[in-house]
Amino acid sequence: MDVRDHGARGDAGGFLHQGLGEYRKLPTKKYPALERRETAEWRYWRNFASTTLSEQVNAVTSVSYGGMESGRATLATTSGARVTLHAPSGARKLRTFARFKDVAYSGVLRDDGRALAVGGQQGVVQLFDCGSRAVLRKFSAHVAAVRAVRWSGDKLHLASASDDATVRLWDISTGNCVRRHDGHKDYVRALERSPASGEIWASGSYDHAVKLWDARAGREAVMTFDHKVPVEDIAWYPNGNLLVSVGGEDVCVWDVLGGGRLLQRLRSHQKTITTVHVHDDAGPPSFASGFEMTGNSAIDAKAPRMITGSLDGFVKIHELDTFTVTHSIKYPGPVLSCSLSPDANCLATGLANKVLSVRRRKTPRNKDESSGxxxxxxxxxxxxxxxxxxxxxxxxxxxxxxxxxxxxxxxxRVLRQRRIHLAAHDRMLKQFRYGDALDAALHMRRSEVIAAVIEEVGRRGGLQKALANRDDESLLPILEYIEKNIAKPRHTAQMVNIANRIIDIYGSDVGASATVDNSLRRIQEKVKTQLRLHESLRQLQGMALMITGA
Structure with a gap:
């Protein structure tokens, strides 16, 4: 039973208007806003707010957009022994291809959206008609799993990379292998065609090598780059002058025109990087960028971006002119593949926990927004x-x-007196019921309101009365609030004061309630943890001063 004295004693604390007797509402405690860097890049990627999550039959090993020439891009996802075509946002399924005896890999659509090429665990590359889902061709010269399949620029050839350490080029009309490239010594897991020339292909392998193949120079590689670790994926810059390879925790940028020299080695992920995607216009324009401007003003400048995904569950966006990470997106599982739609309105990501995630912009980029x-x-x-x-x-x-x-x-001029709506803690303060005001503020669970009430009650000299004469049920919310906020710098001084007063009042009753004792013990452990942390920081500061002084 609460036996607090609710008599109308104490000072109004300056919250009564002089001569009017009207109570003014207690202002909420305001703290300085936490610093948050709201850059143009952050605002741009925050617009990808509408997320579609769909569960697949297995890990989503490949996602890619195709069919751009048909007027509307289509998303192709590969998961287990199934390839599914989705609408760009991933919200609607269009077609499902399940004629595979084993695991399928790297389902890619042709630019006209009429044909689908898929690799497989059995070493067979299959070509499907997207309308009837019939198998048009089977290319079966590989002797191991085919992990990467890509279309040529003329749409009449297919390229495939296999675990048998070979890269092959196929003629769709005849079904024959027109070119075979040997030179890798381990699994070939990445393959991409150069945007600058349809005759140049790049492949990445688990033998740590990235090789360039030119049909005009024969079957041997014309250039080899050493990535130092197994290569998981590769991607070309939009102009075809630079090549990106990912593997391990490294992202390597190679200058192809400069003789294959390593231009930059980046490390921004904590686990193996599994996928990389380069888009020619996927961000706010960078006025310092040296890339081509398509119009007369800087607003029309393209903003190419590089997107990497890793087993640490992060997708990170890099700026191509400075090689800096401009944004990070956290996913609920290891990332295996990612792709951005051609219009840069949808970001598709395949995860190892059987989830396909598609983030869609709230306002499409190509939507004309008139401000007048x-x-x-x-x-x-x-x-x-x-x-x-x-x-x-x-x-x-x-x-x-x-x-x-x-x-x-x-x-x-006619003045209308408005009725002031008082919150529960304001009504209690108006009646000098300090204990009830503190309880009402704790019930709201807003730290800024609770801090303002404690400060005002203390200013009126009623803090001791607000904390006294409580049973374990009414004391426990105060102890929980102290435990939650005593380690926060903006609340530490106030929480230490309240904790000392509670110990002074109820020190003789320790042991009477197991619940209160446990709460006090948790507060004690939290204080000890903070003291140990401060001691470690002081030691680090001393070592840093010695290093900088030397």
Missing amino acids: YQGVRSKKKGYTVKKPRRLDAGHWRYFIRGQNSKTAANAT
């Missing part, structure tokens, strides 16, 4: 005229009308 007032158009005598829009509740100016009007000099 357009008015209303109407038909009159066969031509269109522009009329001013009638001011109604459908326009924002309707709600601010009259605010700029000036009253006449002889006008009478």
Whole structure:
């Protein structure tokens, strides 16, 4: 039973208007806002807010967008022994291909969206008709699993990379292998065609090598790069001058035109990087970038970005001119593949925990957003005229009308006294019921309100009375609040004061309630942890001063 004294004693603390006797609401405690870097890149990727998550039959090993020439891109996902075609946002399934005896890999659509090429565990590359889902061709010269399949620029050839350490080029019309490239010594897991020339292909292998193949130079590799660790994926820059390889925790950028020299080695992930994707326009324009501008103004400048995914569950976006990470996205599982739609409105990611994630922009990039007032158009005598829009509740100016009007000099001003709505803790403070005010603030679970009430009650000299005469049930919320906030710098001083007062009041009752004792013990452990942390930081500071001084 609470036996606090609720008598109207104490100072109003400056919250009564002088001469009026009206109670003013207790202002909420305001703290400085935590620093957050809201860059243009952060605002751009925050727009990818609408997320579609769909469970697949197995780990999603490949995601890719194709069919751009048909007018609408299609998302192809490979999971287990199944390849599924989705709408760009991933919300709707269009086709499912399941004619595989074993695991399928690297399902890719042709640019016209009419054919699908898929590799497989049995070393067979299959070509499907997207309309009827019939098998058009089977290419079966590989003797091990085919992990990467890509279309040529002329749409008449296919390239495949296999675990038998070979890269093959196939003629679709005849079904024959027209070129075979040997030179790798381990599994070949990555394959990409150069955007600058349809005759140049790049492949990455578990033998740590990235090789360039040119059909005009024969079957031997024309250039070899040493990635130092097994290569998981590769991607070309949009202009075809630079090549990116990923594997282990490293991202390597190679200057192909400069003779294959290593331009940059990046390390921004904590686990193996499994996928890389380079998009020619996937971010806010960088005015310092040296890439081509398509218009007369800087607004039309393209903003190419590199996207990497890793087993640490992060997808990271890199700027191509400075090689810096501009944004990170956390996923609920290891990332195996990722791809950005051609219009940069959808980001598809395949995870190892059988989840396909597609993030969609709230406002499409290609949507024309006009900021001016357009008015209303109407038909009159066969031509269109522009009329001013009638001011109604459908326009924002309707709600601010009259605010700029000036009253006449002889006008009478009528003041209306508004009724102030008081929160529960304000009503208790108005009646000098400090204990109930503290309980009401704790019930709201807002730290800024609780801190303001404690500060005001202490200023009135009623903090001792607010904490006294409590049973274990009414004392426990205060102890839980102390435990939660005593380690936070903005609350530490206030929490230490409250904790000392509680120990002074209830020190003789320790042991009477197991619940209260456990809460006090947790607070003690938290304080000890903070003290140990401060001691470690002081030691590190001393070592840092010795290093910098030397």
